[in-house]
Amino acid sequence: MRFPKLYEQLSPLGPIPESEWERAESLAREQSVERKAHFLRPGDAADRFAVVLQGVFRLVRVSARGGESVKAFRAEGELLGAYAEMLQRMPSMTAIEALEPARVLVFRTQDFQTLEEGHGCWVRVARRVAERHFLLKERREQEFLELSAEERLDTFWAEHPHLRGRVPQRDVAAYLGITEVALSRIMSRRRKRTE
Amino acid sequence: MRFPKLYEQLSPLGPIPESEWERAESLAREQSVERKAHFLRPGDAADRFAVVLQGVFRLVRVSARGGESVKAFRAEGELLGAYAEMLQRMPSMTAIEALEPARVLVFRTQDFQTLEEGHGCWVRVARRVAERHFLLKERREQEFLELSAEERLDTFWAEHPHLRGRVPQRDVAAYLGITEVALSRIMSRRRKRTE
DNA sequence: GACGGAGGTTAACCCAGGTTAAGGCGGCAA
DNA sequence: TTGCCGCCTTAACCTGGGTTAACCTCCGTC
Numbered sequence: 530m531r532f533p534k535l536y537e538q539l540s541p542l543g544p545i546p547e548s549e550w551e552r553a554e555s556l557a558r559e560q561s562v563e564r565k566a567h568f569l570r571p572g573d574a575a576d577r578f579a580v581v582l583q584g585v586f587r588l589v590r591v592s593a594r595g596g597e598s599v600k601a602f603r604a605e606g607e608l609l610g611a612y613a614e615m616l617q618r619m620p621s622m623t624a625i626e627a628l629e630p631a632r633v634l635v636f637r638t639q640d641f642q643t644l645e646e647g648h649g650c651w652v653r654v655a656r657r658v659a660e661r662h663f664l665l666k667e668r669r670e671q672e673f674l675e676l677s678a679e680e681r682l683d684t685f686w687a688e689h690p691h692l693r694g695r696v697p698q699r700d701v702a703a704y705l706g707i708t709e710v711a712l713s714r715i716m717s718r719r720r721k722r723t724e
Numbered sequence: 725m726r727f728p729k730l731y732e733q734l735s736p737l738g739p740i741p742e743s744e745w746e747r748a749e750s751l752a753r754e755q756s757v758e759r760k761a762h763f764l765r766p767g768d769a770a771d772r773f774a775v776v777l778q779g780v781f782r783l784v785r786v787s788a789r790g791g792e793s794v795k796a797f798r799a800e801g802e803l804l805g806a807y808a809e810m811l812q813r814m815p816s817m818t819a820i821e822a823l824e825p826a827r828v829l830v831f832r833t834q835d836f837q838t839l840e841e842g843h844g845c846w847v848r849v850a851r852r853v854a855e856r857h858f859l860l861k862e863r864r865e866q867e868f869l870e871l872s873a874e875e876r877l878d879t880f881w882a883e884h885p886h887l888r889g890r891v892p893q894r895d896v897a898a899y900l901g902i903t904e905v906a907l908s909r910i911m912s913r914r915r916k917r918t919e
Numbered sequence: 920g921a922c923g924g925a926g927g928t929t930a931a932c933c934c935a936g937g938t939t940a941a942g943g944c945g946g947c948a949a
Numbered sequence: 950t951t952g953c954c955g956c957c958t959t960a961a962c963c964t965g966g967g968t969t970a971a972c973c974t975c976c977g978t979c
Contacts, residue, residue, distance in 0.1 A: 590866065598869035600862075613862045616855050652847060659854035660811050666861035667795075667808045671785065673868040674793035674901045678936075698957070706869045711936050713958055873966075892926065906966050908928055921979090928973075936965085943958075949951090 532557070532634055534582050534606050542657035545650045552647065556640040561632045562586075568625040568633060569611055575621045577637045578610030584631025585695045589624045589703075599704040601665075602628075602692055609633060612662055628696060678707045679715050727752070727829055729777050729801050737852035740845045747842070751835040756827045757781075763820040763828065764806055770816040772832045773805030779826025780890045784819045784898075794899040796860075797823075797887055804828060807857055823891055873902045874910050 531554055539545065545553075559582070562568055568579065571591060581603055588600040588611075600623065603609050611621040615638055645651040672681050682705060686693070702712040726749055734740065740748075754777070757763055763774065766786060776798055783795040783806075795818065798804050806816040810833055840846040867876050877900060881888070897907040 590869070592870045594870075596870065598866070600865065600869075613859055616859060649844075652851070656847070656851040656854055659851055659858055663854055663858040663861060664808055664811060666858060666865055670795065670861055670864050670868075671793070673865075674785070674795075675787045675789075675791065697955090707935095708937060709957075710938080710959090714936080717958075894926070902965095903967060904927075905929085905968080909966080912928075923976100923978090925976085926974090929971085931970095932968085934965105934967080936963105938963080939961090941958100941960085944956090946954090948953085 532580070532582070535580050535634055538580050538606050538608065539654060542661075543650055543653040545654070546648070549644070549648050549650055553636075553644060556644070557634045557636055559632065560635050561630070562627040564627055564630050566627055568609060568627065569621050570624050571620075571622055573621050575611040575614035575619065576639065577635055578608060578612075578615065578641075579633035579635045581605050581607050581609055582632040582634055584627055584629045584633075585692065586625055586627050586631065587696070587700055589626065590622060591624065597703055598706070599700050602689065602696055602700075602704070604691055604695070608658065628700070673706065678705055678711060679719075681705050682712070682715060727775070727777070730775050730829055733775050733801050733803065734849060737856075738845055738848040740849070741843070744839070744843050744845055748831075748839060751839070752829045752831055754827065755830050756825070757822040759822055759825050761822055763804060763822065764816050765819050766815075766817055768816050770806040770809035770814065771834065772830055773803060773807075773810065773836075774828035774830045776800050776802050776804055777827040777829055779822055779824045779828075780887065781820055781822055781826065782891070782895055784821065785817060786819065792898055793901065794895050797884065797891055797895075797899070799886055799890070803853065823895070868901065873900055873906065874914075876900045877907070877910060 535554070535557070536550070560579070562584070568586060569575070569577075583605060586603045586609055588603065589597050590600055591597055603625075609625060611623040611625065614621045614623065641651070641655075645655060672684055676684065682701075685701065685705065698712055699709040702709040705712065730749070730752070731745070755774070757779070763781060764770070764772075778800060781798045781804055783798065784792050785795055786792055798820075804820060806818040806820065809816045809818065836846070836850075840850060867879055871879065877896075880896065880900065893907055894904040897904045900907065
């Protein structure tokens with residue numbers, strides 16, 4: 530078990546025999562990413578993904594008008610990649626950028642496909658990954674439909690306590706779908722409300 | 725091929741041998757749903773899903789505060805079910821209601837699992853279904869992050885032209901995350917703008 | 920034909936959040 | 950030290966959308 534983070538992430542998704550773990554680890558490549566450097570930038574082929582070993586990343590989509598919106602953050606143990614673009618085999622529209630000096634364990638999607646062909650356990654894993662991604666997005670949809678920005682903020686910290694102090698406020702705002710000004714306002718409003 | 729809609733929906737997701745089609749059809753049960761009747765109501769077990777043969781449905785989530793938000797519409801050929809709750813094996817939080825007299829082809833999730841155990845093609849289908857659900861939600865997330873209500877309205881009609889005239893405006897509003905009043909305002913604003 | 924309900928529109932008023940612009944403050948480089 | 954830069958805050962002003970409530974169809978039912 531050279532990479533406990535890998536094991537933590539993948540083993541809850543279905544039983545994987547020892548021999549397959551070894552095969553997987555042999556395909557992985559460890560890589561470090563400097564603060565503010567990109568794991569993936571818009572236009573790159575979405576042909577690899579990773580497990581975060583160390584650090585926090587932001588997944589950013591630059592809209593047509595030039596505005597940045599943050600789709601997600603990823604920290605230790607989480608999967609990193611332009612998942613939608615991978616599925617559609619299109620170039621990435623997403624920038625993936627380290628907010629701290631980071632280390633990741635990289636797989637090429639092509640190699641993962643070979644894993645799948647070799648053993649059915651990986652197919653099950655891939656399915657669970659798809660389902661988990663879906664559940665995350667559905668929860669987020671619900672938040673946009675039902676909650677105010679302030680409530681979304683609370684939900685955010687409740688769901689991501691480990692990001693406290695590790696992500697700049699402007700990015701939290703861009704994740705919530707508001708401006709950094711509005712976020713600052715919400716926070717001061719609340720500061721006063723509770724004295 | 726007793727149910728062409730079933731074939732249309734599922735066959736693009738992966739090759740399915742003739743014998744498996746027959747097995748699937750033997751498990752399905754045709755059911756009709758009256759206008760305003762429910763295919764599923766909150767609290768029901770999320771233990772079945774369907775393919776829509778005829779009609780339009782709305783998937784509604786009733787929030788804690790009693791507000792209704794519309795997660796999606798489903799028309800002919802689309803999959804109908806409380807997917808998130810199915811994955812999590814929890815009772816449905818979603819109401820699924822016919823907006824027109826409708827007919828559906830119902831499967832019990834349990835039966836579908838038997839299909840999966842019998843032949844690998846169904847596993848592939850299940851995975852593609854998960855991926856498609858994810859892509860839909862991701863697109864919606866992006867719309868909430870980047871677009872105004874008015875732009876979301878345009879996007880909605882561009883993506884769902886077949887729903888024109890079949891869904892009441894209040895439901896479109898609830899899908900966009902605004903009130904029917906706001907939607908009416910947007911439409912009149914636009915009517916004036918273009919004379 | 921009268922009535923009532925469902926769905927849509929309009930208007931008045933309010934508030935959350937966008938926009939712009941002006942600081943504040945800590946850290947880092949010259 | 951000074952000055953700049955990145956990040957955050959605050960204020961002023963504007964706008965989109967929420968809320969409430971009145972009203973208007975169009976139907977379907979009696």
